[in-house]
Amino acid sequence: MGLIKHTPMRLQQVSDQDLVKLYIGGDEAVIEELLRRHKSKIFTSIYLLVKDQYLAEDIFQDAFIKVINTLRSGRYNEEGKFLPWVMRIAHNLVIDYFRKEKRTPTITSSDGTDVLNLIQIHEESAEERMLREQTHTDLRKMIHHLPDEQKEVLIMRHYADLSFKEIAELTDVSINTALGRMRYALSNLRKMMNIKEVSVSRN
């Protein structure tokens, strides 16, 4: 790849791989574009696994520090894709956390509502806000009730946007196993929704 003189507009058209090369080559500003592209996918995946905003922030930060250190040290495997690679790092940090901790703290109010949701400011009625928050809480609870291996696949497929091949490699199972886990996850979500009489169309 030749030298790329980028503007903010052009940077958006540069592939992840080329952004990584630019960073390794000394263009420190491009890490901002990589973060912009993937922060939401990676952070949501971590958050849904650990169930704690502050812990998710720490793991997200640690993951990117590892990413930066690896890029600087020249140990990055250029054959791998950037997002699955960062997800693998984040996933390993989550596993490390669960190995160290027996339980996962969740900051919730007495009715189980995520306290952090209450901080959000939206132009909506109190009733609309309550319904939205309840729907989110219901869904998060259902996802958390899935068996770990199903929860992992659902989060990696939907939130991290990984392919089943990438999920299979990350979790060290066959592609068919990853697919089967996704099907079980969806099936179990449906069962839980039926039991709880939760409508996915509720707004």
Place this chain on the structure above:
Amino acid sequence: MTKTFTQTSLKNLSKPTLEQADSPDQKLYEALKPKLDELYREPSAETIAKILKYAKKR
């Protein structure tokens, strides 16, 4: 009757998706997607700032 062997498409093998089948699971996934999307959240600006600061330190 002679059974014919259909070679598995490498494209499908490398990237199988639930989207390939019009299954009840796929329909449920499609129905769930908008709600699942609402659970997306962002890291704080403070965390992003710390990462960017670290990334720019050589």
